[in-house]
Amino acid sequence: MQSDIEPPRPVRVAVDIGGTFTDLQVFDARTGAVHAWKTPTTPDDPSLGLTTGLREATERFGFALADIGLLLHGTTIATNAVLERRxxxxxxxxxxxxxxxxxxxxxxxxxxxxxxxxxxxxxxxxxxxxxxxxxxxxxxxxxxxxxxxxxxxxxxxxxxxxxxxxxxxxxxxxxxxxxxxxxxxxxxxxxxxxxxxxxxxxxxxxxxxxxxxxxxxxxxxxxxxxIYLDRLERRLGEGGFRPLIFLVQSNGGVCSLRTAAEQPARLLLSGPSGGALAAGRLAQMLARPNLVAVDMGGTSFDVSVVQDGRVSVVTQGEIDRLPVRLPMVDMRTIGAGGGSIAAVDAGGRLTVGPRSAAAKPGPVAYGRGGTEPTVTDANLALGRLDPDFFLGGMMKLDMPATRAAIEARVGTPLGLSVERAAEGVLTVTNASLGAAIRLSLFEKGLDPREFALLSFGGAGGLHATDVAAEIGISNVVFPRDPGTLSAYGILFSDLAQDLARSRLCHAEPASLPAIVESVASLSAEADARLARDGIPPAERRIELAADMRYQGQAFELLVPWGEIATPNTAALERLVKAFHAMHRQRFSYANPGDPVEIVTLRALATGSLPKPRVAETQPATRPARKGTRRVFEGGAWRELPVWDRDALGSKDRIDGPAVVEEPFATHWIGRGWTATLGTGGALIASHKGGAAAEGGMA
CATH class of the missing domain: 3.40.50 (Rossmann fold)
Structure with a gap:
């Protein structure tokens, strides 16, 4: 498949700039290989960390900067500017x-x-x-x-x-x-x-x-x-390196630099939406249409929901209590990440977050001047992290400094040993994570038992099975390269344009002429925007949706309508029926006899970008069982098995408690859980007595 915007150079790179690390996924069309890479974020100038990561990746994976034809970029520049009032x-x-x-x-x-x-x-x-x-x-x-x-x-x-x-x-x-x-x-x-x-x-x-x-x-x-885009283009233009650049939007699609420069508010949820994109793709690959996707990085914990194979999207969000009336991935974010700081307040209460050690100075374990213990420090103190294998061995962790900080800041004030204090930090953290997941599901009228937990982010694997057990989820999915999964989602993204027309009318046949007129106008504009961005006609798709309510209500529900060129009576009846069903699920009742209003019509214009054809990854030829390590579990230090994720085969079975390691993530398989490889190399953990068959409904 060829596109007017497909670059001739063979390498595609997706970048997700987080608060602590900048994540990269590199696809090389010459081999079909996908590589993951991490580098520290440079908060003062995020473009510096981005270009540093690109150069490190070229040296590690054997390609040249000039080989990069397409750069897909998720950024927090707009979010941080609002939060910091810059x-x-x-x-x-x-x-x-x-x-x-x-x-x-x-x-x-x-x-x-x-x-x-x-x-x-x-x-x-x-x-x-x-x-x-x-x-x-x-x-x-x-x-x-x-x-x-x-x-x-x-x-x-x-x-x-x-x-x-x-x-x-x-x-x-x-x-x-x-x-x-x-x-x-x-x-x-x-x-x-x-x-x-x-x-x-x-x-x-x-x-x-x-x-x-x-x-x-x-x-x-x-x-x-x-200013950021100009700086980025100058950095990427050094040495003749000029890839085609797209930025990730809050709705999960990407947009051109021109659109980003004209409507930067569309970037406010740019970075986290990549994880939701990946969740939607994995839901299809694993035949698990219901997933709760949780992204735990260094500074935050993001929850998004895939229901019936669709990523939840809302028409309005907010940032720092400021409403943003634009379509965006439905996501709940709390200040709980690997860098979240643990402290004892004046009342003797243990708190974790939302303050974060961020990239600088980072957790005490990083040895960069941090003095306040974090969630990462707690995991290290309990033996769940290997101080010699963090980031695949690229960074050594300081165990003595970590234990001293936990003892001084948490253990001594609470009268606890270092181990008990670290366990307390994880207990408080997991309770916060579980509450965020419950709220994300309960507010939609959804039952956690009908979902699997998709765990990713650099810190997510250390908490997933414990959190899932707490909220009644019996299956946890650990995807490949979870530490860079948001970047992986970005790698497969499409160009997307959202358009809306507010036109209040009753959802009845008498309103069809006005509805048809609005749909025609929206579709024409959507098609024109995709054409302006160089998308050929065969790769354009326009889907409709409507904000609907019962007459007299002060809020609306976003109801998908699908690819409809010219609405007719039958299509309108299907839309109204879908509204009643959604209202019943969300609020436990529906009033089919009451008049229904359409408040706003929406069009999502998607321009399909060429998709990477990824070669299947073969397991490493070394033993999958790495050995054992002393881990504090169940109130005592125990020798627990440590597994090599990259060497796991289809016949390997991991019984918890156990540790699974890979270069950019570590996974804790809790007691009572069993993990095996599933479709696409995903590691599927199931709780004894409540596990669903791999690849089926969770």
Whole structure:
């Protein structure tokens, strides 16, 4: 299969930049081999760690930088910029009289009993929010025309505020963007050096607060992301190395640099979504349509759900309490990773996270100046990690310093031995991980017993069986190269564009002409965007979905509709039936006799990128059983078997408690669990008495 954007060079690289490590997956089309690699993240300039990792990979796996034709890049640059408030100076232009939408928000109080609740963050202060004389009605007709004569005075105020970017979110622009587009054109002509973000381009949907918040975030990220992209292109351009670059979006697809530069808010969940992509692919490979995917890295624990073979997607998320009205992978993130810091608070309570040792200085075991014990340190102190084989032997861990830190910071304050203190750290951590998984399933009306746990991330394998046992899951899947699985998911990603049209109507045959018109408009625009990105017609796919609710409800459910060119009565009936079924599953009831409304129609435009044809990995010819190691388990030090993941064969059976090691991850097989190799080299652990057959429903 050839694509207009397929590069002729043989190597494809996927990169996931995390808080502690930068993960790479390298595919070489000449051999079909896929290689995994890790290198420390460089927080001050993530592009430096990326290029360092690429050069290390070329030396390790025998290819040249000039061989790389395609670079797929997941990044946390947008997320970190928001969390750390490293944003541009922005100005918000909105309809006169609506300058306080950001502060009014939704009157939501998270701490309903707090006498002094924290106010919701507002990224643009009141004196930088300017009213524009105009008014658009909810039906898309103009009540007051845009006052273009006031533009010089408006420009003077923007100049006086030294604006680095401008967000434009006018009232009801989702119904008619005419005023917004005209104002945007006037600003671009008068101040071409100041980037402008229009809500009708970023999030053309109802709900003024969410649309305005998303547009503001997008505007404030424009200069930040552009600086990073320019720096990345300069670094990648050194020595004639110029691959075709795509960035991962929050919806799990990738986009061109042009799209990322215009709508950086789509990158806010860029990095973690790669793991969800991999989970969807593995669900098909393993014939396990129900998976809970958990990604435990150095700083965070991300939970996503694959149900009936589909990765859950939501139309709105949030970052640091700021709503983002854009499609994104449905993911719950908590501050629990290998670098999460363990401490005893003033009340004598053991806490773990959300503070993290991050990449610098890292856990005490890294020997880089860290003094506060972490989850990684606890695993090392209990013997679950080999101090001489961390990252495949690339990094030596400092056991004496680790034990001393746990004793001083946790053991002594609680009156516990080092071993008991380390066990306490893992118990607290596992309880937090289990709670995040339960909530992710229970809020969707799902039963953990019907799911298998997909464990990945550099730290995930050390906790998976214990967490699964706690929440009633009897099967755990450890995929190949779990430490870089998010990058693996990115390696197989497709280009994706999300489009939406808010048009409130009843889901009944009388509304079909309006629905058909909206679908035709969405499909035409989606097809045009894929064509602009160089996707040939045969590789384009457009799927529809609808935000739906019972009349009178204040929230909607996203209901997939599939590939429908022209909706008819039968297709509409199927959509309504699917809504009732989803509502029943989510809320335990449905009202088939009540009128149903379509609030927003959506189109997901997918451009298929060429897929790597990966050669099957053969087990190493060395013995699978490496030997034994002293591990603290069940209240005592025991000699437990240690297995080599890369040498495991189909006949090997691992009975817990045991340790399984591979270059970039270590797995703990708990007591009562048995692990064997399954499809695609995945290691499948099953709990005695509750195991499902490998490859079937969990």
């Amino acid at each position: 944003l541009a100076r922005g100005v918000l232009l909105t309809t006169a009289g609506f300058e306080d939408v950001l502060e009014i928000n939704r009157h939501v109080r998270r701490d309903i009993y707090g006498l002094a609740p924290d106010p919701f963050p507002t990224l643009i202060p009141r004196d930088r929010r300017l009213g524009v004389a105009e008014r658009m009605r909810a039906d898309g007709t103009a009540e007051q025309p845009l006052d273009e004569a006031a533009l010089p005075a408006l420009l003077a105020r923007i100049d006086a505020l030294d604006a680095e970017c401008v967000a434009v979110a006018l009232l009801n622009s989702h119904a008619s963007p005419a005023h917004e587009r005209r104002l945007g054109a006037l600003l671009a002509a008068a101040r071409p050096q100041v980037p402008v973000s229009l809500s009708c381009d970023v999030s053309p949907e109802i709900r003024e607060y969410e649309r305005t918040s998303t547009t503001v975030l997008n505007a404030l990220l424009l200069p930040v992301v552009q």
